[in-house]
Amino acid sequence: MxxxxxxxxxxxxxxxxxxxxxxxxxxxxxxxxxxxxxxxxxxxxxxxxxxxxxxxxxxxxxxxxxxxxxxxxxxxxxxxxxxxxxxxxxxxxxxxxxxAQRIGREPAAKRTVISSWSALLAYVRVALQHEPREQFRVLFLDHKNQLILDEVMNQGTINHAPVYPREVVRRALELSASSVILVHNHPSGDPTPSQADIDVTRQVVEAARVLGVSVHDHLVVGRDGVVSFKSKGLM
Structure with a gap:
């Protein structure tokens, strides 16, 4: 039929x-x-x-x-x-x-951050990859490298966010953090660290060292990927 x-x-x-x-x-x-x-x-x-x-x-x-x-x-x-x-x-x-940011944060928050490198990178990319203005954030960690807090310390323009080393260290002490991971984005898309990025990282590392706080890494996030200062030998 x-x-x-x-x-x-x-x-x-x-x-x-x-x-x-x-x-x-x-x-x-x-x-x-x-x-x-x-x-x-x-x-x-x-x-x-x-x-x-x-x-x-x-x-x-x-x-x-x-x-x-x-x-x-x-x-x-x-x-x-x-x-x-x-x-x-x-x-x-x-x-x-x-x-999306909270979902991305869950794996990093539930495990030791340093051993969950892929989860950490996935989280920072979700948080910052498409951010239209430069943002400087700090991941504060306890003595087991568990995430205590991810905090936006400063927001800036399309190519600059001010960083104050003393404020980073002061906040770490307030939270009883043993170590930190610095994170910021490049809205241009290119995650290559600038000389200013390198200089301020060294200032934060020195200020933190004096007070017994370790800086594990500084991650720069762009649309083209994530650059680790430690893997590049910049700290």
Whole structure:
């Protein structure tokens, strides 16, 4: 018997369904991993924009910031500069970024940081790889190299974040930290340490040494990877 010409192909979305429902159906059928970046972002935007064209918003966000990671790393104020994107959508996107950072932090926080090098690198890349401004953070460790706290010590411009060695050491003493790992990003994408990076690292190492605090490493994060001062023989 010949099937009706309007019979739906198994797994295909019905032609009568709206765009949003077709996208949801395709996501269920093929899996989220099969969606291109703009459709994945579009699907998420359904939550904060129950009506209207989220496809154009998703494409505009990616065009403005360049990638999914950069969209999520952008500030609320910068996200809101995209046409049609308001406070609710911007906060929803920042929520995803915060969740990703906390998930990335879990493996490092549950194990000895130094022996979990891959988890540490994954975490700092999630936290800083797409950060649009330079940020200097410190991972404070106890005597077993367990993470006590990851703290943003300073935020700066697109190419500079001030570092105060005394403040790093003072905070380490407040937290009873035995050692620290310094981390900062290069928004340019190139993680190669500058001479200024090398100089300030040496200042922090010396100030910490006097008070019995070890500096295990200084990691520079860029879109092109992560550079370790220790592995490069810079400290």
């Amino acid at each position: 010949q099937q009706p010409t309007n019979a739906a192909t198994p797994g295909a979305a019905s032609p009568g369904l709206g765009h949003r429902e077709r996208l949801r159906t395709r996501a269920h059928a093929a899996g989220l991993g099969a969606l291109p970046d703009y459709e994945l972002l579009e699907l998420y935007l359904f939550r904060s924009a129950p009506r209207g064209d989220t496809k154009q918003k998703a494409k505009a966000l990616l065009a403005r910031f360049g990638s999914l990671g950069a969209v999520l790393s952008a500030s609320v104020a910068d996200i809101k500069t995209v046409a049609g994107v308001g406070e609710t959508t911007a906060l929803d996107l920042k929520l995803v970024h915060e969740l």
